[in-house]
Amino acid sequence: MANNSNKVTFIGCGRVGMSSAFALLLDGIANQIVLLGRCRDDIVGEQLDLEHGMPFVSQTTVLATENYHDIADSDIVVITAGASQKPGDTRLDLTAKNIEVIESIIPQVVEHAPDAIIVIVSNPVDVLTYHAYRLAGWPKGRIFGSGTVLDTARFRVHLAEFLHVNPTSIHAYILGEHGDSSFAALNQATIGGRPLATFPHFSEDKSQRAFRLAKDAAYHIIQSKGATYYAIAIVILKIIKTVLRDARSILPVSIPLHQYYGLNGVALSVPCIVGRQGVTDAIEIKLSWDEKQLLERSAKVVQEYLP
Numbered sequence: 001m002a003n004n005s006n007k008v009t010f011i012g013c014g015r016v017g018m019s020s021a022f023a024l025l026l027d028g029i030a031n032q033i034v035l036l037g038r039c040r041d042d043i044v045g046e047q048l049d050l051e052h053g054m055p056f057v058s059q060t061t062v063l064a065t066e067n068y069h070d071i072a073d074s075d076i077v078v079i080t081a082g083a084s085q086k087p088g089d090t091r092l093d094l095t096a097k098n099i100e101v102i103e104s105i106i107p108q109v110v111e112h113a114p115d116a117i118i119v120i121v122s123n124p125v126d127v128l129t130y131h132a133y134r135l136a137g138w139p140k141g142r143i144f145g146s147g148t149v150l151d152t153a154r155f156r157v158h159l160a161e162f163l164h165v166n167p168t169s170i171h172a173y174i175l176g177e178h179g180d181s182s183f184a185a186l187n188q189a190t191i192g193g194r195p196l197a198t199f200p201h202f203s204e205d206k207s208q209r210a211f212r213l214a215k216d217a218a219y220h221i222i223q224s225k226g227a228t229y230y231a232i233a234i235v236i237l238k239i240i241k242t243v244l245r246d247a248r249s250i251l252p253v254s255i256p257l258h259q260y261y262g263l264n265g266v267a268l269s270v271p272c273i274v275g276r277q278g279v280t281d282a283i284e285i286k287l288s289w290d291e292k293q294l295l296e297r298s299a300k301v302v303q304e305y306l307p
Helices: 015-027 040-051 091-112 125-136 149-163 204-215 217-225 230-244 289-303
Strands: 007-011 032-036 061-065 076-079 117-120 143-145 170-175 183-191 249-260 263-275 278-282
Touching (some): 040 061, 091 125, 117 125, 117 230, 143 278, 170 249, 183 289
Parallel strands (some): 007 032
Antiparallel strands (some): 263 278
């Protein structure tokens, strides 16, 4: 990693990228934030808008640029560039356009920020993460996707509403594709150390309702306001802080799989240990037979879209 400078680059300065940069500025953990877009003139206003709040937050250098030389020594490069979902789109519908975007970005990052951790946020995140991994030729833990961290948060929020507990006390993951073939891994889910299935007021119907609300959330939000960007910005901030602080937290990020329940040649979200070196391990939690089948189904869906 680069000199412990806490330098974070955002490639893609749309609503997701800028909401994330704003959240990062408010948090204060980064010393440098680089905003990289196709045309500096289009994003210099973003730099100025962030800088004008500097008297009230930790001092952070903000740079708007179109030049990849400026990302040198980045600790983390967050990629949010590319086409976004429109009403009626699935994430997989974005594959062709965003594969081209990733193919233009990854060689530049490899050349100019060879020690960085790359976090893919653009969709379809699993397809793009695996393709970026192959393009870069780096160890798989150095490149990972935001995966189902947001899906998991949404699921816990809705499950908490039904069970009348704080969502931070719920330990249950959404795994697989960040998309329509995702699934709730409930076999090992707990609340306060108690198996989810034995918790008061729990029912299979409530868990399925919570899962459907989580899985369909992006469609509803996009239909209502055109895009999702606040919650994913908070997720990106969480991932950045986990890396920079070497927190070694377990997050369901998208990672190229190597013999994970026998799966290879695809990136999917599974529980991973995340720290300063990126993903250091994928945790093979105990899945039920049905959950294993759902994970395999997700793998097949994603693999069909790999270039």
